[in-house]
Amino acid sequence: MRHTISVLVDNKPGVLARVAGLFSGRGFNIECLSVNETLDPTVSQMTLVTRGDDQLIEQIIKQLNKLIDVIKVVDLENGDYVGREMALIKVSVENTKRSEVLSIVDIFRGKVVDISPSFYTIEVTGDEAKIRAIVELFKPIGIKEIARTGKVALTRESKERKA
Amino acid sequence: MAGDTVKLTGAQIFLECLQREQVKVIFGYPGGSVLDVYNHLYDASIKHILVRHEQAAVHAADGYARVTGEVGVCLVTSGPGATNTVTGIATAHMDSIPVVVFSGQVPTMLIGNDAFQEADIVGITRPCTKHNYLVRDVKELAAVIKEAFYIARSGRPGPVLVDLPKDVLRASDTFHYPEHITMRSYRPTYKGNKRQIVRAMEEMVAARKPVIYAGGGVILSNASKELTTFARKLNIPVTTTLMGLGAFPGSDPLCLGMLGMHGTYRANMAVTHCDLLIAIGARFDDRVTGDLNKFAPSAKVIHMDIDPTSISKNIKVDIPIVGDVREIIKECLTIISEQKIQKDHRKEWLNEIKHWREKHTLAYKKSTNIKPQYVIEKIYELTKGDCIVATEVGQNQMWTAQYFTFDKPRRLLTSGGLGTMGYGFPAAIGAQVAFPDKTVIDIAGDGSIQMNIQELATAVQYQLPVKIVILNNHCLGMVRQWQELFYDKRYSHSRFETHPDFVKLAEAYGAVGLRATKPEEVEKVIKRGLATHKTVIMEFVVESEEGVYPMVPAGASIDKMILL
Numbered sequence: 001m002r003h004t005i006s007v008l009v010d011n012k013p014g015v016l017a018r019v020a021g022l023f024s025g026r027g028f029n030i031e032c033l034s035v036n037e038t039l040d041p042t043v044s045q046m047t048l049v050t051r052g053d054d055q056l057i058e059q060i061i062k063q064l065n066k067l068i069d070v071i072k073v074v075d076l077e078n079g080d081y082v083g084r085e086m087a088l089i090k091v092s093v094e095n096t097k098r099s100e101v102l103s104i105v106d107i108f109r110g111k112v113v114d115i116s117p118s119f120y121t122i123e124v125t126g127d128e129a130k131i132r133a134i135v136e137l138f139k140p141i142g143i144k145e146i147a148r149t150g151k152v153a154l155t156r157e158s159k160e161r162k163a
Numbered sequence: 164m165a166g167d168t169v170k171l172t173g174a175q176i177f178l179e180c181l182q183r184e185q186v187k188v189i190f191g192y193p194g195g196s197v198l199d200v201y202n203h204l205y206d207a208s209i210k211h212i213l214v215r216h217e218q219a220a221v222h223a224a225d226g227y228a229r230v231t232g233e234v235g236v237c238l239v240t241s242g243p244g245a246t247n248t249v250t251g252i253a254t255a256h257m258d259s260i261p262v263v264v265f266s267g268q269v270p271t272m273l274i275g276n277d278a279f280q281e282a283d284i285v286g287i288t289r290p291c292t293k294h295n296y297l298v299r300d301v302k303e304l305a306a307v308i309k310e311a312f313y314i315a316r317s318g319r320p321g322p323v324l325v326d327l328p329k330d331v332l333r334a335s336d337t338f339h340y341p342e343h344i345t346m347r348s349y350r351p352t353y354k355g356n357k358r359q360i361v362r363a364m365e366e367m368v369a370a371r372k373p374v375i376y377a378g379g380g381v382i383l384s385n386a387s388k389e390l391t392t393f394a395r396k397l398n399i400p401v402t403t404t405l406m407g408l409g410a411f412p413g414s415d416p417l418c419l420g421m422l423g424m425h426g427t428y429r430a431n432m433a434v435t436h437c438d439l440l441i442a443i444g445a446r447f448d449d450r451v452t453g454d455l456n457k458f459a460p461s462a463k464v465i466h467m468d469i470d471p472t473s474i475s476k477n478i479k480v481d482i483p484i485v486g487d488v489r490e491i492i493k494e495c496l497t498i499i500s501e502q503k504i505q506k507d508h509r510k511e512w513l514n515e516i517k518h519w520r521e522k523h524t525l526a527y528k529k530s531t532n533i534k535p536q537y538v539i540e541k542i543y544e545l546t547k548g549d550c551i552v553a554t555e556v557g558q559n560q561m562w563t564a565q566y567f568t569f570d571k572p573r574r575l576l577t578s579g580g581l582g583t584m585g586y587g588f589p590a591a592i593g594a595q596v597a598f599p600d601k602t603v604i605d606i607a608g609d610g611s612i613q614m615n616i617q618e619l620a621t622a623v624q625y626q627l628p629v630k631i632v633i634l635n636n637h638c639l640g641m642v643r644q645w646q647e648l649f650y651d652k653r654y655s656h657s658r659f660e661t662h663p664d665f666v667k668l669a670e671a672y673g674a675v676g677l678r679a680t681k682p683e684e685v686e687k688v689i690k691r692g693l694a695t696h697k698t699v700i701m702e703f704v705v706e707s708e709e710g711v712y713p714m715v716p717a718g719a720s721i722d723k724m725i726l727l
Contacts, residue, residue: 009348010348013297014285014289014297017286017289018289021289021290022290025290055475055479058475059472059475059476062471062472063472065471066470066471066472068293068294068314068346068348068349069348070348071347071348
């Protein structure tokens, strides 16, 4: 099963290498990863997506916790969370494709962030399925380039949420 | 010295810090980037042992740490000095030994520049240290050193490397050594969860066929006394891992000996048939468990360990208890005192074990050649076990584990996890430095001893009377044994066609060399060796084809033993 795991770490040089090294050294797999500073500049937040059975996920979480620089590890799969990715997609708009592209952007609540005579660059955010869907729709029209972020995620504030 | 107004150089701060940590000895080797430290070591009170290879510095610090329970300290230069420590660090890491390695580094300005004697040692050792540091500013130095020692010795201990760029050692700052440190990201759990302990106690009292499986964690947490009291009170038999030898008295009637690949028949049978397995400071290593599916198949499992990652890593645990095993056992003991223990219902189980013991005990066939097992038995007999024993890796290690009885903890130095040939001799040097008056013996093979033989010079220089026993079978015995059993006797590159004359070699280094080639010479040589107050090599030319038995083939169920 896929798990999105949020990891708070000390914002120090080499921490990313420690986390990445842990995954490669122990044969765990990272599907995507994003890292950024939190409000507290001494702390960074990593969101990573990995895959494994319960025992493996338990081991991954324990191993992450064992790293000296890791402050907190939360398996977001244990409760509700909001997860988003962003993609920048450069789509070919030659000939008469412009309105078609714009209507897709509209439906997906994306934005055109750059325009040239032959290309639109579109920004879209959403969960992985949404990003995949829009990419599939643009493919026949012609994608020149694509850049995607890893997932970022936060737990939902809800009374039913288990501790 | 410690005044807030006086400025010290990084090198001086470094030495001040070591004094605050009550470091008595450094094992090291100088070089360009640590010359500032060595300049101050020249007239410092701290003892420095000059080894002949940096790998040996780490093994010696590791041996020192294992026998004393204190943190071992090494100091090496940048580049090759640092990379040479890697095997030693990895060895300490696998066996959870508290060691702090200080490596020199090129000046911060030059880092990343492929400078002379530059190596990214922090990158290289990241996966084989508990933690490591590159000190970028002299202002951080004291706090980093404090943290390094704290991390090395607390929680599940382990090696920590601190990389010291030359300009940091030369820069000046006021010296302030932090009294305490709190790390928001590192807080080991020492106290076990009370409810889990109570649950575990219920199981342990009720079980008809329980076995304690004790590992190196018992020794690391100094819990041998508590474990012994506990096992005797509850009348539970104890098997130990290689790392756990000495955690429970080997001569106690409840002791089953070592389990696993070269364990005793009774230990492996007891684990296979037990209804409750109590793992204490052990980690279910593959050399212990063999086929995981058939390991203690009908047992409930209690696992006490300070490292949560060890729990349910290889085997599903029913009652996990995270904490320092000494604290946990002490807690168990207070609960016992409130309970009545019925020892009788274990009688049947102990009888069953007795039956296994009678069915098969450790044995070897006598021969006209010297048997390596005989040499170890004789050493035990002549020292009455009152010595520190280091081993190398391979057959010498397994025979020592089988034929030498360890009644006390911190008496056996062996590379259990990494299996590092060349570990034993430098580790023995470290132990002898810690206890100059104790008998320290390295039991070696003719292969392993040559991996750090240069340390003879160190031992002789510091007049360390380490006794090296070479069981010379002219081959890599364990490799040969596997080739015999599993590779159709194709002895590919496991035989040494030439060897130095070990007696002359010892003499060339200024040590004493002795040799026995016949069984009747064994006792005489050991007696002479033990009576020698100098570094001594005792070479025993032993039977080449001798194997270590019993043996469980790798990956097989541990009750399927090749017996002899």
